[in-house]
Amino acid sequence: MPRPLRTALVTALLLASATACGDAGGLEGAGATPTATSPARLWPEMTPASSPAWNYDDGESEVMKGITAAGDDVRKVDPVAVVKAEIAQHPDEYSGSKAPYYETARRMVDCGEQSASGRCPVLKAYYRDLTGDGHEDLTLGFRLLPGNQTAVRVYTFEGGRLVQVMANDDAVSGVELAGRSVIIHAPSDLADYEYRFQWTWDPDQHVMLLTHDEMLRVGKAPSPSASAGASSAASPSRTPSPSASSR
Structure with a gap:
């Protein structure tokens, strides 16, 4: 097909397509922004x-003395x-009956090697980069005993030493690992709500x-009449306490 004729045909097709698009409905306004x-x-x-008003011990780490492993x-x-x-x-x-978590120390005798069952307070270990x-x-x-708290810790090897790089004590209802973060869920006194802490x-x-x-x-969706009251009640941040922060 000669170039002039091919060019004319393409132009005609483009015009027809544009007309068809216009007939099918062009862009429409979505209303006021x-x-x-x-x-x-x-x-x-x-x-x-x-x-700061509250001490979360951010930026602190702790070497676990005497803990080593071949090849880190x-x-x-x-x-x-x-x-x-x-x-x-x-x-x-x-240590001692006056210590807040003396029962945890006492029950460590129930922990065998790699044990995480029975009376042993140590939970299953998880591994992720x-x-x-x-x-x-x-x-x-x-478990932090007596009481209803759980200690959550993260450790990494640095130069042949096991270093604790995160410590959080709280009444824990769930823990998740996501990317470079540990997400801790804690119950709230307000029905259908929970506290969520993310350590990164x-x-x-x-x-x-x-x-x-x-x-x-975390509960069922609120009714329209109750929504405003619930959101206003939940808007203040949780008042930090020693149980919600790291040691």
Whole structure:
């Protein structure tokens, strides 16, 4: 086909296609767009706080003394030995009947090697690379007794030493691992809501930091009449307490 004729044919087809598209319905307006509202800064004359009101121990790590493994393989570490090392390094919390978690220390005698059943307070260990160095890290939990709290810990090897890079004690209803984060679910006094804490690995600080602290609805969807009241009741952040923070 000669080039002029082919060009004319293509042009005719394009015009026909454009006409057909117009007949089928072109772009339609979606209505008025809500006006963007920037955050309103309150009390600009207020002097900023110079120190945190609550101590979450962010940026702290702890070497677990006496815990080593061939090739820094965290799977070769005995979780029970790790918990015993923590108990030994924190006698004020575990040693003696006046210590808050004396029952945890007392029940450690019920833990055999790699044991996580019966009266032993040590829970099943999980392994995942949370630090992004290509090696698995250890996520460990154990019951804090007496009471209804669970200790959640994360350990990684650094230079042949097992280092605790996250510690959280709380009344735990669930724990998840997602990417470089540990997500802890905790019950709320408000029906159908729970607290959710997300600890995320920070490569600059070489620890896991508390990056999210929120209250979320987990029950059935509220009715329109109850929605406003429920959201206003749930809007304040949870008041931090020693049980909700790291040691």
